[in-house]
Amino acid sequence: MIVTKGLRKSFRPRRGAATVDAVRGIDLNVAEGEIYGLLGPNGAGKTTTLRMLATLLAPDGGEATVAGADLRAEPGEVRRRIGYVAQGGGTTDQATAREELVLQARMYGIRKAEALQRAEQGLAAFDLAEFGDRPCKTYSGGQRRRLDLALGVVHRPRVLFLDEPTVGLDPRSRAQVWSEVRRLREQGMTVLITTHYLDEADALCDRIGIVDHGGIVTEGTPEQLKQEISGDAVTIGLPGAEDTAHAERALAELPCVQRLEALPGQDGLRLHVDSAATAIPQLLRALAAAGLEPDHVQLQRPSLDDVFLALTGRPLVHA
Amino acid sequence: MKLARDTWLVYQRQLLLMARSPAWLAVGLLQPLCYLLLFAPLLTSALAASGAHSTADAYRIYVPGLLSALAVMGGLFTGFTLLGELHAGVIERSRVTPVSRVALLLGRALRETTALLVQSLLIAVLAIPFGLTVGLTDLLLAMALLALMALMASSVSYGLALLVPTDAALGPVVNTIAQPLALLSGTLLPIALAPAWLRTAASWNPCYWGVEGMRALFAGHLDAPEVWRGLLLTGLMTALAVAWAARLFARRIR
Numbered sequence: 001m002i003v004t005k006g007l008r009k010s011f012r013p014r015r016g017a018a019t020v021d022a023v024r025g026i027d028l029n030v031a032e033g034e035i036y037g038l039l040g041p042n043g044a045g046k047t048t049t050l051r052m053l054a055t056l057l058a059p060d061g062g063e064a065t066v067a068g069a070d071l072r073a074e075p076g077e078v079r080r081r082i083g084y085v086a087q088g089g090g091t092t093d094q095a096t097a098r099e100e101l102v103l104q105a106r107m108y109g110i111r112k113a114e115a116l117q118r119a120e121q122g123l124a125a126f127d128l129a130e131f132g133d134r135p136c137k138t139y140s141g142g143q144r145r146r147l148d149l150a151l152g153v154v155h156r157p158r159v160l161f162l163d164e165p166t167v168g169l170d171p172r173s174r175a176q177v178w179s180e181v182r183r184l185r186e187q188g189m190t191v192l193i194t195t196h197y198l199d200e201a202d203a204l205c206d207r208i209g210i211v212d213h214g215g216i217v218t219e220g221t222p223e224q225l226k227q228e229i230s231g232d233a234v235t236i237g238l239p240g241a242e243d244t245a246h247a248e249r250a251l252a253e254l255p256c257v258q259r260l261e262a263l264p265g266q267d268g269l270r271l272h273v274d275s276a277a278t279a280i281p282q283l284l285r286a287l288a289a290a291g292l293e294p295d296h297v298q299l300q301r302p303s304l305d306d307v308f309l310a311l312t313g314r315p316l317v318h319a
Numbered sequence: 320m321k322l323a324r325d326t327w328l329v330y331q332r333q334l335l336l337m338a339r340s341p342a343w344l345a346v347g348l349l350q351p352l353c354y355l356l357l358f359a360p361l362l363t364s365a366l367a368a369s370g371a372h373s374t375a376d377a378y379r380i381y382v383p384g385l386l387s388a389l390a391v392m393g394g395l396f397t398g399f400t401l402l403g404e405l406h407a408g409v410i411e412r413s414r415v416t417p418v419s420r421v422a423l424l425l426g427r428a429l430r431e432t433t434a435l436l437v438q439s440l441l442i443a444v445l446a447i448p449f450g451l452t453v454g455l456t457d458l459l460l461a462m463a464l465l466a467l468m469a470l471m472a473s474s475v476s477y478g479l480a481l482l483v484p485t486d487a488a489l490g491p492v493v494n495t496i497a498q499p500l501a502l503l504s505g506t507l508l509p510i511a512l513a514p515a516w517l518r519t520a521a522s523w524n525p526c527y528w529g530v531e532g533m534r535a536l537f538a539g540h541l542d543a544p545e546v547w548r549g550l551l552l553t554g555l556m557t558a559l560a561v562a563w564a565a566r567l568f569a570r571r572i573r
Contacts, residue, residue, distance in 0.1 A: 054415050079417045090412030092404075094339050095332075106328055107416040109321075151412070 006062035040211030046194035093137035142173025329426025375450030383533035394472025398480030478564035
């Protein structure tokens with residue numbers, strides 16, 4: 001539904017300044033009915049990619065087909081087939097949700113009577129009916145975001161682009177936005193979102209492309225990505241520094257241990273193993289044979305943060 | 320056809336928003352009313368040389384200039400409302416739809432034109448008790464000329480707002496353009512009073528011909544050459560301004 005090849009964009013921040021390569025060649029292949037997430041830190045090129053695909057920015061190079069239309073040759077056709085919700089929305093404070101929905105539908109060429117009907121349906125579907133005739137400036141962050149979503153799909157596009165859809169929302173509104181997006185996918189819509197939230201990418205997306213420095217570093221389902229890098233992580237707390245050093249010698253040689261390092265700031269070890277289920281009994285046996293008794297043993301599933309760290313050498317939150 | 324439909328769509332929305340915050344009407348009227356009440360009476364004696372023998376004569380010379388200044392200045396400052404919409408993301412939301420790019424510009428410029436026409440009519444009516452007399456045909460043609468000037472100035476202002484997209488930078492740019500434009504078109508006093516070099520300079524001012532036409536109409540000289548010349552040249556300049564701004568709008572916003 002979205003296919004890109006070597007999509008590129010660079011900017012000149014000031015006249016005379018050197019160009020900055022915001023996107024250095026992105027290849028995507030998003031299937032119909034999929035929620036695909038571009039995950040990466042701010043400035044990685046996610047938004048630029050999205051804006052190019054939504055016809056807001058002309059690419060410098062590369063090709064893209066969106067919903068069956070060629071991005072560069074027929075941007076008008078692309079516009080008719082997609083919906084786009086910008087990070088900051090785009091509603092007018094003095095207008096009501098109903099007026100905004102009608103206007104949006106009519107900008108897509110829908111006739112007035114039909115536009116009124118679509119507005120009514122949009123208000124109902126996104127839980128906005130109660131205040132649909134109040135001006136947008138009175139809305140909470142979550143209500144405004146739901147209106148943004150309703151506006152993005154009022155013309156029933158086949159592809160929906162969402163730029164950081166839950167930035168600045170409280171947890172309840174976030175969950176509500178997630179369930180709306182899942183509902184749209186169930187109706188057969190293809191959704192491309194950008195996010196720098198790991199939990200969002202993990203919870204919402206069918207597949208994730210990890211973006212850094214204007215390119216996709218790797219892609220896969222959240223599970224694949226997490227498995228790919230490290231299996232499981234196990235931490236073992238030990239009573240003292242001497243025991244920790246002793247344990248390190250006892251466990252380093254075990255075949256099930258991929259990597260091991262001392263826990264920062266406390267006595268104990270952090271081990272990466274293929275599978276915690278089979279490794280933990282072996283670890284405990286080896287410790288007992290060495291006469292050591294751990295304070296605690298903890299299993300940690302790897303997070304997408306581990307994936308990002310492994311791929312780029314930097315944790316996402318600080319990147 | 321699509322252009323007309325889309326322009327109407329944008330224009331309707333803009334009118335609705337304008338009607339919802341009617342403060343613009345009062346604020347826009349305040350300054351011209353001050354000039355009408357506090358400045359125009361000075362002109363009776365000042366304009367004696369150019370044939371003003373009464374307050375009514377002075378108003379006939381001054382009011383068309385005042386209305387032209389209102390249209391040009393009001394139009395030139397409307398770029399700020401576009402900046403507001405650009406920052407709120409309203410323009411971007413329209414850009415991802417297949418709506419005509421020119422309609423996004425025209426619908427807004429026509430909103431501004433409508434607002435300025437309403438204000439101008441109110442001022443013309445308020446000047447009647449002070450002795451202003453003007454025929455209906457003359458007034459209608461004058462309004463057409465004003466509409467063209469307002470449309471021209473609004474288009475230029477939207478173009479500037481796209482080129483200079485911050486409030487802090489747009490202000491000085493607009494002021495720098497507006498002041499010589501207003502002075503050099505004789506909105507305060509007729510350019511006829513000026514020395515020869517100033518008259519030559521004024522004839523290159525795109526607003527000058529409109530103001531001259533306005534004065535002729537308010538003087539009741541419907542068949543004076545200034546009238547058709549004003550309409551023709553202002554019409555031409557307006558077409559150029561709209562084309563320039565529309566091109567910018569379409570290019571920035573493919």
